Amino acid sequence: MDIKKFNNALLMSNRNIEKLAKKFVNGSSNAVVMEMFDDKCFLADHTTGQIFEADYSFDGSTFVFENFTEIEFENDDNSLREAISDYFDDKNVDLVDIYENSTEMNSDVFENSLAEALASKNVENVIDYSPLVGINEEIEDTKKTELFEEYSKRIQDKPMGSIKYFNWKTPVKVSVLDEDENIILNKSIFAKAKKLRSDVNFKKTLKEAAHTHLEGDSSLLEELLSENESIVALDEHELQELVGFSVIGDKELMDNRKAIVESIEDMIFADPALSEKKSIVEAEKANSNGDTSEEVAGPSEKDIEAIKAALEKAKEKAQACSACDKLVAKIDDIIGHISEAAENESVDVNALKEAVEILSL
Numbered sequence: 152m153d154i155k156k157f158n159n160a161l162l163m164s165n166r167n168i169e170k171l172a173k174k175f176v177n178g179s180s181n182a183v184v185m186e187m188f189d190d191k192c193f194l195a196d197h198t199t200g201q202i203f204e205a206d207y208s209f210d211g212s213t214f215v216f217e218n219f220t221e222i223e224f225e226n227d228d229n230s231l232r233e234a235i236s237d238y239f240d241d242k243n244v245d246l247v248d249i250y251e252n253s254t255e256m257n258s259d260v261f262e263n264s265l266a267e268a269l270a271s272k273n274v275e276n277v278i279d280y281s282p283l284v285g286i287n288e289e290i291e292d293t294k295k296t297e298l299f300e301e302y303s304k305r306i307q308d309k310p311m312g313s314i315k316y317f318n319w320k321t322p323v324k325v326s327v328l329d330e331d332e333n334i335i336l337n338k339s340i341f342a343k344a345k346k347l348r349s350d351v352n353f354k355k356t357l358k359e360a361a362h363t364h365l366e367g368d369s370s371l372l373e374e375l376l377s378e379n380e381s382i383v384a385l386d387e388h389e390l391q392e393l394v395g396f397s398v399i400g401d402k403e404l405m406d407n408r409k410a411i412v413e414s415i416e417d418m419i420f421a422d423p424a425l426s427e428k429k430s431i432v433e434a435e436k437a438n439s440n441g442d443t444s445e446e447v448a449g450p451s452e453k454d455i456e457a458i459k460a461a462l463e464k465a466k467e468k469a470q471a472c473s474a475c476d477k478l479v480a481k482i483d484d485i486i487g488h489i490s491e492a493a494e495n496e497s498v499d500v501n502a503l504k505e506a507v508e509i510l511s512l
Contacts, residue, residue: 165189168209173271175214175325179314180280183268192216195268196317198281202265203319213310217322278481280316282472283512286465290510293461298454302507305331311504316512334431334500341432343381347393353379354397361394361404361411369418376418376425383419383429390415450503455493458503461510462486482509 165187173184176194185193185202194203194216206218293299312329347353353375360372376382385393394412398404404411419425462482469478488502 171327172207172209172214175314176216177272178277180277180316182314182317183272185264185268193222193264194219194317195265196319197269197272201319212328213324213326215322215324216317219317219319221319278315278477279472279475280478280509280512282468282475282478283465283509284316284318285512286461286468286509287511289464290461293457293510296454296457298450298458298503299507299510301450302503303511305500306504306508309504311508315508318512329501331500331504334434340381340384344384344389347379347382347385348396357394357397358401358404361398361407364411364414365403365407369414372414373418373422376415376422380425380428382415383425384432387412387416450498452493455489458506458510459486459489462489462506465509485509 169184169187172187172192176182176184181196181198183195183197185195187193187207190206190208192205192207194205195201196203202222203219204222205216205220207214207216209215287294307324309330310324310326312326312332314323314325317323356371356375360375363370364372382390382393391408391412394408394415395405398408398411419429462485466479466482466486469475469482472478485502485506488499489506492499492502
């Protein structure tokens with residue numbers, strides 16, 4: 152068995168699945184894992200004191216939690232809710248003392264399970280998204296935009312790498328690896344790349360750079376690639392055509408077309424920024440089934456502005472909460488990433504997914 156298969160086998164062990172589940176669930180605003188079984192689990196909402204039974208599945212990359220059923224305890228006088236609230240309001244509260252003083256909490260197994268679950272949650276690292284619950288009902292026009300609909304579907308197809316909030320109604324998906332993390336796409340990179348073939352100045356400079364490269368000086372060619380990053384959007388055949396059209400009429404360069412193309416590909420691979428951009432472009436090509444027209448490469452400016460306006464509304468709700476500085480900072484960060492990308496004629500895919508996710512609460 153190779154190391155990759157062995158790692159996958161370890162990942163799918165019950166113990167590791169439970170550890171992963173706890174990491175994701177305990178990182179949410181309002182939930183902790185109490186116990187896990189083969190396909191069911193018990194989750195607690197530490198903000199309300201409610202306990203839920205839920206179905207869960209894990210396919211090696213994505214968790215799905217669904218079918219939440221609240222467990223009702225007989226003779227419940229809200230002591231459980233008060234105990235949990237006290238624990239999170241006062242970090243010096245001893246959970247053992249709390250439960251010893253609670254006449255209703257008379258099961259050692261239950262007490263230990265809940266106490267352990269609560270103690271495992273680091274609230275200092277958790278952002279409270281609860282002030283945004285219901286924001287989706289206030290942004291009906293934004294929800295109708297093509298961008299919102301597209302990214303709502305994208306979140307389902309490629310779930311985020313964290314859980315923000317459980318509403319105990321709709322299924323919750325989370326991925327071990329967020330495929331769109333750090334993905335930034337240039338909306339017009341494919342269109343720009345295709346225009347290079349008819350750009351007289353570019354072809355003239357490429358011709359000159361190719362000559363100096365063959366003479367042993369690659370600086371001009373490297374500079375040309377750096378200033379025309381859209382060239383990474385060309386596949387091998389398109390790059391051959393571009394070079395061919397640029398050097399036509401020059402016998403030396405025509406005879407060395409293949410070597411010039413290979414040199415350009417090597418330079419792209421060797422440059423970290425260009426190499427990363429090429430990987431992103433190739434991923435986008437695959438996601439769009441080869442359709443790289445400018446129309447499908449990114450959302451409209453109008454839709455981007457609608458999302459930003461909705462985020463500003465969400466920020467106002469967060470600012471009304473006295474203890475939500477982290478949430479306000481988070482929204483500012485998302486707006487900043489979306490705005491910066493738009494200024495650079497790009498699309499920050501992960502930021503847009505996160506925006507749509509919180510605007511759906």
